[in-house]
Amino acid sequence: MNITELKKESKEEEAEGSGFGDLYIDVRYKEKRVLSDGQVMFLPDIEANHIHFKEWQTRKRSAQRLIDYLKGKTKPLNILEIGCGNGWLSSKLLTIKNSKVTGLDINEPEIMQAKRVFQKDNLEFICGAFEPGLFKDQKFDVIVFAASVQYFPSVKNILESAFLCLSKNGEIHIMDTNFYKPNEVANAAKRTEEYYEMLGYPEMAAHYFHHSINDLQPFNHKILFNPKRLINKISKKDPFYWVVVKY
């Protein structure tokens, strides 16, 4: 499927109300995670009294780590962010000199917001679901999954799909998502079910997946930030792994 077909299909799916997008955005409203254009513009900075302020501070640190790392490559980068939401991170990635960034997301209201708020050269937002072959005529130097891998059922499948549009020496970065030990996965899934039940959206649990850190084993990967390291465990500030995957 090419990008034009994808845009058409996404609109039809949303019109029928059948997609994950409708449910996801309802849940995000309930969680107070849908922000105004004025707030999105300044992310990851947000008012200190905002309910998710601490979470945004965590996101700010992980985004900065990624940006510093990518700036170290000292070359123009063609970057794809999969599951870019309102586009704040895609926009920040443009601070890497001469970079070009594409943000993809299935959730139309937030992609529309991203387009409204961040109108910049070399920044494009596309509404649609990530699937194999979507960008078959393009190669990206960097593919980022920030807080999005948990919405994909299989780490293996999305990494294999991402490799299809990754350049030869390219890198896939996964961040701001929980990875569990294999024996923790079932309990984590139970907690998620209870959480969405309590929120009034039990059906959302079927769209939220819990991945084990072992799922990365078949891939050439390196952990760039490990929340389980003693020093990070003590600080308790940053709970998420940051992982780079290469060919």
Ligand SMILES: C[S@@+](CC[C@H](N)C(=O)[O-])C[C@H]1O[C@@H](n2cnc3c(N)ncnc32)[C@H](O)[C@@H]1O
């Ligand atoms: C928690 S948000 C993260 C947004 C952004 N990356 C950030 O760092 O704030 C996860 C996003 O993944 C998107 N998503 C989930 N499944 C997707 C799919 N199959 N294709 C594209 N985007 C998807 C959701 O719509 C949502 O906007």
